[in-house]
Amino acid sequence: KSQSSIIYFIQKREQNNISMALEWVILGYAAAAEAVMVILLTLPGTYPLRKGLISVTRNLLKPFLSVVPFCLFLLLDIYWKYETRPRCKSAESCTPTELMRHQKSIVKSQRNALLIASALMFYWLLYSVTRLVTRVELLNQRVEKLKNQE
Numbered sequence: 796k797s798q799s800s801i802i803y804f805i806q807k808r809e810q811n812n813i814s815m816a817l818e819w820v821i822l823g824y825a826a827a828a829e830a831v832m833v834i835l836l837t838l839p840g841t842y843p844l845r846k847g848l849i850s851v852t853r854n855l856l857k858p859f860l861s862v863v864p865f866c867l868f869l870l871l872d873i874y875w876k877y878e879t880r881p882r883c884k885s886a887e888s889c890t891p892t893e894l895m896r897h898q899k900s901i902v903k904s905q906r907n908a909l910l911i912a913s914a915l916m917f918y919w920l921l922y923s924v925t926r927l928v929t930r931v932e933l934l935n936q937r938v939e940k941l942k943n944q945e
Contacts, residue, residue, distance in 0.1 A: 818869060819907060822914055825862050829917035836924050849932065852925045862918050866911045873904050873911075 832852050835841060841848065880897060883889035889897070 818865075819910065822862070822865065822869065822910055825859065825865075826910065826914035826917050829859060829862075829914070829921045833917060833920050833924055836921075836928055845928070846932070849925065849928055852921065853929070856922060856925060859918055859921070862914050866915055869907065870911055873907055876900065876904060 832848075832855070835848055836845075836852060880900060883894065883897070
C-alpha cells in the first residue's frame with residue numbers, strides 16, 4: 796500500500812511539473828507573438844499591410860492584457876519557490892544531488908523571471924507602438940484632408 800501511495804505522489808508531482816511547464820510555454824508563445832507584432836508594425840515597407848496590421852493588433856491588445864496578471868501569478872510562483880527552497884547550512888549538510896537541484900532551480904527561476912520581464916516589456920511596446928502608429932495614420936488622414944481642401 797505504501798508503494799502505491801508513493802507512485803501516486805510521484806505521478807501527481809509529474810502532472811504538476813507538466814502544468815507549470817505548460818504555463819511557461821504559453822507565456823513564451825505570448826511574448827513571441829507580441830514581439831512579432833511589434834516588428835511587423837515597425838518594419839519599413841509594410842505600408843500596404845499596415846492598416847490591416849493595425850486593426851488586428853488593436854483587437855488583440857485586450858486579450859493580450861491577460862498576460863499582465865498571468866505574469867504576476869508566475870512571479871509569485873517564483874517567489875514562493877524561492878522562499879520554500881531547502882537551505883543548506885554548510886557545504887557538508889547537503890548532498891551533491893541536492894546542491895545540484897538547488898542550483899538548477901535558481902537558474903530556471905532566473906530564466907523564468909527574464910521571460911516574465913520580456914513578456915511585460917513586449918506588451919508595453921506593442922501597446923505604445925500601436926497607439927503611435929494609429930496616431931500617425933490619423934494625422935496623415937488630416938494632412939490629406941487639408942491638402943484636398945486647398
